[in-house]
Amino acid sequence: MSAVPAAPRPGAAEPDPRFALLLAPPPPRTGWRVVPARVGAMCAVELQKLMHDRTDIYTRAVQPALWLLLFGTTFSRIHAIPTGGVPYLDFLAPGIIAQSAMFIAIFYGIMIIWERDSGVLTTLMVTPTPRSALVTGKAFAAGVKAVIQAVVVIVIAALLGVGMSWNPLHLLGVAVVVVLASAFFSCLSMTIAGIVLTRDRLMGIGQAITMPLFFASNALYPVALMPGWLQAVSKVNPLSYQVDALRGLLIGTPSHLGLDFGVLAFAAAVGIVAAGSLLGRLAR
Numbered sequence: 001m002s003a004v005p006a007a008p009r010p011g012a013a014e015p016d017p018r019f020a021l022l023l024a025p026p027p028p029r030t031g032w033r034v035v036p037a038r039v040g041a042m043c044a045v046e047l048q049k050l051m052h053d054r055t056d057i058y059t060r061a062v063q064p065a066l067w068l069l070l071f072g073t074t075f076s077r078i079h080a081i082p083t084g085g086v087p088y089l090d091f092l093a094p095g096i097i098a099q100s101a102m103f104i105a106i107f108y109g110i111m112i113i114w115e116r117d118s119g120v121l122t123t124l125m126v127t128p129t130p131r132s133a134l135v136t137g138k139a140f141a142a143g144v145k146a147v148i149q150a151v152v153v154i155v156i157a158a159l160l161g162v163g164m165s166w167n168p169l170h171l172l173g174v175a176v177v178v179v180l181a182s183a184f185f186s187c188l189s190m191t192i193a194g195i196v197l198t199r200d201r202l203m204g205i206g207q208a209i210t211m212p213l214f215f216a217s218n219a220l221y222p223v224a225l226m227p228g229w230l231q232a233v234s235k236v237n238p239l240s241y242q243v244d245a246l247r248g249l250l251i252g253t254p255s256h257l258g259l260d261f262g263v264l265a266f267a268a269a270v271g272i273v274a275a276g277s278l279l280g281r282l283a284r
Contacts, residue, residue, distance in 0.1 A: 041137065064100045064153045068093065068160055071220075081221050086253060093157040093164070094246035095219025098239055100153050101146035101178050102213065105185035107206050108142045109193030116282055125280070132276035135190060139272060142186035143179030150178045154250075163251065170249045173257075177249070180264035181242040187271025194278025219243050238267045 072089040075081055083091040115121040124134055154174075158164060165171075193202050214220075216230060217239040223231055234240045241260040248255025 060100065060104065060149055061152045061156065063103075064096045065156050067096045067099070068153075068157060072096075072160075081225070083222065084253070086251065087163075089157075089160060090162050090164075090251050091247070091253075092220065093153070093162045094250050095217070095243050096157075097150050097153045097174075097178070097246055097250075098181065098217075098242045099214055099219055100149050101182050101242075102185050102239060103210060104146050104149055105142045105182040106189050106210050106213075107203070108138065108186035109189035109191075109202050109206075110199050112138065112190050112282065113193050113197070113199050113202065121282070130276075131279045132272055135187060135272050135275045135279060136183075138190065139183035139186045139268065139275075140179060143182040146178050146182035147175050150174065165250055165252060173249045174246060177242055177245045177260070177264065180261070180268045181238060183268040184238050184264065184271045187268070187275040190275040190282075191271065191278055194275065194282040197282065213237060213239050217243055238264060 068089065072092045075092075076088040079088075081088060081091075112121065115124075125131070154164065189202070189206065192205055196202050196205065216233045217237050218234060219239065223234050223240070226234060241263045244255045245257055245260035245264070247253045248257055248260075
């Protein structure tokens with residue numbers, strides 16, 4: 001015959017539900033509930049890297065500074081490119097911001113290959129974190145790095161006399177645009193890394209596509225000046241929408257902000273899905 005359970009002792013108090021977490025750990029977060037934590041962790045890692053070694057910021061500022069100083073000031077004098085009454089240096093500055101952010105993100109796949117070779121990626125893959133969450137964290141970490149680079153370029157442009165809006169809401173919009181575009185380009189890089197699997201191949205492909213992406217956009221000249229086939233390429237190039245949004249926010253030129261944000265958000269989402277689907281192949 002089974003024993004009758006002992007009745008609680010008189011006067012024994014029930015545990016206070018407010019202290020339940022002190023008596024038992026909370027259930028682990030699973031699925032997409034870990035995405036914010038993963039994104040925050042990856043962004044914190046990037047900021048920590050920059051705090052320990054700031055030379056990367058300084059060296060990456062050289063190229064955009066040369067574009068603005070040499071290319072921008074030269075073409076401002078000869079008036080070779082019609083910009084609708086906007087000084088060419090002002091017209092060029094948003095394009096150089098987009099270019100510098102793209103150059104940071106497009107080689108982000110090299111980092112994930114290095115993590116695979118060092119065993120870090122394998123460790124991340126055995127955690128319950130979804131693959132797309134890992135990719136999202138890395139993509140937005142690239143965005144944080146690109147925003148810091150964009151701040152440096154904006155400061156250089158301001159020192160050169162570029163007239164820009166300092167409206168806080170506009171600057172917040174600039175940060176969102178840079179993060180979304182960098183998320184797409186970093187995911188593009190990670191997708192290519194999942195296909196080619198080696199750093200040397202990725203470096204070669206990255207160098208082969210960066211300049212065509214840059215010149216097939218509206219970063220240096222209006223789309224109306226391009227031949228018809230290049231205009232078609234520009235319309236599917238996310239960099240063009242990034243530059244259009246940056247010009248509208250920073251120098252007040254006519255732009256299509258709703259379309260620009262929509263295209264960049266869609267491109268980032270597609271990039272995250274594509275890179276996440278190939279992450280397992282890269283980790284093998």
